[in-house]
Amino acid sequence: MSGSAPQTLDTDRTGSMDVHRLEVVHVEGDAYTVDVREHRLRVDQPLEAGGTDTAPTPTELFAASLATCVAYYAGRYLHRHGLPQTGLRVRTEFTMASDRPPRVASVRLVVVPPPELPERRRAALLAVASRCTVHNTLHQPPEVDVELEP
Incomplete structure (x- = not known):
């Protein structure tokens, strides 16, 4: 610091x-x-x-923040149910908008579950992972104020 x-x-x-x-x-x-x-x-x-x-760029960290939040929620789901987390991954790609203002146009996240995950748990894993804090914030954006210190 x-x-x-x-x-x-x-x-x-x-x-x-x-x-x-x-x-x-x-x-x-x-x-x-x-x-x-x-x-x-x-x-x-x-x-x-x-x-x-x-x-990384701030935009890459934005995508990484979403991906790591999804991974965290998926991992916690697995942990809560006594399932292995080994092999859990989240692959992410994003595209930038071609018009103004500059912004991320789309984000694709692919949750790769552990190989041992039972088929009956896959849908629940995805549902939980899709409700992470960062994802929820994108669906219900916060108020953002940018101010200049006097």
Whole structure:
């Protein structure tokens, strides 16, 4: 971490007591670090976009966030039912929209269950995995405010 406490927003617009905070800090060029709790991630842009390609892009992390959330929910389902998680994978691909504004147009996730998963559990696994927090958020988008600090 940076050694200094991250700045906090002065108001909680959601009214919720469960506020999660992170901070993004410029490193160089198009590279940034993201401090999340006691973890640090890096983002960058590919060479063809002007970056140095030292890390995934924010859009790739967006897709990765969805894929890992689906994997987590699938894994928890397997764990709850005493089923093996070994071999569980989620393959993901996304496409960008060709018009404006720039955005992800589609995301395809393929849950690859463990080879030992009984056939009768496959539909339930998919149903649970499809209801992960990130997926739910995409279906019911949050209010997003972008502000400039005074």
